[in-house]
Amino acid sequence: MKEALHVNLSRHDARLQPALLGLLAGILTGVIIVLFRLLVESGQTLLLPDSLVDNFEGLDWVPRLLLPIFSGLLIGTLFTLIAKGRYVVGIIHVMERLGYFQGKMEVRGLLLQFLGGALALLGGHSVGREGPSVHMGAATSSLLGQRMRVPNNTLRILIACGSAAAISASFNTPLAGVIFSMEVVMMEYTISSFLPVILASVSAVSVSISVFGDAPIFSIPPFSLDSLLELPTVAVLGLFAGIISTLLIKLLNVTAQRAQTWPYLLKTTLAGLIIGLCAVTFPQVMGVGYDSVNEALLSELGLLTLLGILTFKLIATTAAVGLGIPGGIIGPTLFIGAMLGSAIGYINIFTFPEYASDAGVYALLGMGAMMAATLQAPLAALTAILELTSNPTIVFPGMLAIVIAELTRSELFHQPSIFRALLIARGLDYSTNPLTQSLQRIGVASVMSRKYSVTPAVISTEQAKILLAKAPQTLLIEDNEIPAIAMPAIDLLRYLEESEEKDEEIDLNEIPANRHPIKGIHQRATLSEAEELIRKYDLDMLYVYDTPAPSFERIKGILDKSAIESAYRV
Structure with missing residues (x-):
């Protein structure tokens, strides 16, 4: 019986057994993501004023300066003692294990990501929680497969299941999670993988909703473009999103390469110092920043404030991700896109007040365009904003902004995706040969x-x-x-x-x-x-x-x- 199961899982057209494994992987990933989110949010309610999650703006300037530094010291010490300063976390680590180790991930990396990611988010570093979530989901699913001694081709499917489940549980976007896993992590679409990945995504969302409810993460305004005459503005938004994503990728690449030989403790402490200095002026750059994203979506931030936050968020994110803070890049990408889009929306209102839509509409389009260009994930970005709005009218302008942003980064500036760039900076190459x-x-x-x-x-x-x-x-x-x-x-x-x-x-x-x-x-x-x-x-x-x-x-x-x-x- 066991031998027959193993042989069946080795087949490229196996269906039932991978689907059941995907369901189990999704449930386990959902539990891990819920525990991680509870740890971060309960810690922030204890640390931050008024017991509000992400309320770093309520801190005085001194704790805003010192909190990331102290967090960086703790992270650097933890990783130096346990991992000898090696960066064994994040989405790029998942891609490395897929490309070079057949998807075999370690318990050590899972624990480091759980603790390191929590310390980074509690310390106000400019990172997202989705990157740690993807690592934890992929690692949990990989360890499940290794425990069950499944063949390596099935182990790869389980990595896809865990990645999709993590994104789905983080955003309550099950379809976007599936597309993200295929488009970014696996870099391929296969019919045989879709069924287990879909089941993993749905089961993880179910676990998340059972604990946190189904309230949307973002405050999405009613979406509509008031006139087709706004399409040139949407195109301009896509162009600038491509430019900003290229700038972010180059900054991260240069920072990661130059700091590659530095002691890890020095890097994380320096990252904390830079983020703390940025936060003294603009506290909105600290943490995930979804509260500020909601303000941009609701058009509650002024133009100069948006531009200032955008500039300092670029600096803070470059320091955090480039110097190895164990957090994600997806959250900052959405943040930067929201600030950029809202700013362009305001400029559109000032320039063409007779038919301009609300700035929050452009903030949402900016989030999709920035995510697509930075991650090289146009379909995942489009699906995400569609699921977040539940409004199909966003597809048309969203496609325009996303395509222009992606073409600007890839064809005009010839830049790889952020994950490919960071892998190259570490001397690795994640090839996608069709035969392989x-x-x-x-x-x-x-x-x-x-x-x-x-x-x-x-x-x-x-x-x-x-x-x-x-x-x-x-x-x-x-x-x-x-x-x-x-x-x-x-x-x-x-x-x-x-x-x-x-x-x-x-x-x-x-x-x-x-x-x-x-x-x-x-x-x-x-x-x-x-x-x-x-x-x-x-x-x-x-x-x-x-x-x-x-x-x-x-x-x-x-x-x-x-x-x-x-x-x-x-």
Whole structure:
């Protein structure tokens, strides 16, 4: 039963079992996100004036200056002691584990993200909670899969489930969570992944709503463009969103590269100092800042205030994310987009008062455009603002602003997405080769052959006949009880038929035959891992094994080049 389940999960077209795993991953992720949010919000109600969440504006200038510094010291000390200063958190860490470690994530990273993210948000750092949420969701789902010993192709699906569930639970936007996971984290859309990811997203939202209710995070005004004559202004908003996103990416990239060799404690403390200095002038830059976003959406901030907050938020976010504070970039991106959009909305009102829409409308469009351009996630951004407004009339102007913003960043300034840029700054490359992606969806257990026999190198004639009676296609010749050589069984049969001398013993390494060196691969591996191993050692075949006990390999099958090529063609 267990073996059949494993083989089924290895298939690229498996449906029911991945869906059930996705449902479980979504529930677990929802619980983790709820606990994280409760910790942050309860801590802020204790620390901040009037027991209000995100009320950093109510603090005097001295605690606004010192709180991020103290938080930076704590974060730096925590990561230095536990992770030796390595940055093992965030969405880019999830992408790194997907690209280089087949989605295997660690408990240590999950705990560091939970504690570090909470300290960052309690300390008023200019980061969002969605980045930590994605890491925690992905790590929770990955650890679930590792505990259940699922194949690596299913582990990748569980990473997608956890990422989608985290975004969905954070914003109450289940569809946007699914699209974000596919568009940003996985960088591919596959029919086989949609069902488990959708179930994970819906289940996580259900857990979140059961605790926090279904009240929207943002105060969205009634949306309408008063005239098609406003479309040029929407286009201008998209252009500036692309410019600002490019500026943010470049600033973060330069900061991350220059500070790469600095001690982590120094980086987080310096980040706290810069954020504290920014907060002395504009306290709105502290924390997630969704209260200020709501003010922009409701047109409650003046033009000069919007421009000032926008400028200092760029500086504070560059310091926080670029210097390694364990928070997210999505929240600051939405914040900056809201300030930019509201400012352009006011300018539109001053310039064309006869048909200008409310500035809050442009704040919402700015959020979508900035998110799309910075994350390279146009469809996720459009879906998010559609779900947040529940108003389909936003699609038309939203598409215009998002497309122009994305084209400005990618084609005019030739900048990668923020996550790709930060990965490159760390010397990593998250490639999206279609062949590799196709092979990553299939586990070796689903295509391996079981027509083999394992044998010592020296056997008797009688043993040879017994081997051939099992009708294997391939013989795996052992060296010190480990398969080292693969030989076609037909070559042994031919030798027995043609040999004039009936030897008592046959040395399979000496008889005329086609022999090839062989190496092993775990049955949880994907065909992508198998193809890489074959190419690295110039092999024709691998043997597939399981490890029911430490240091004990149990042979399960064989896999050759032709099987991999056939799977790709399918």
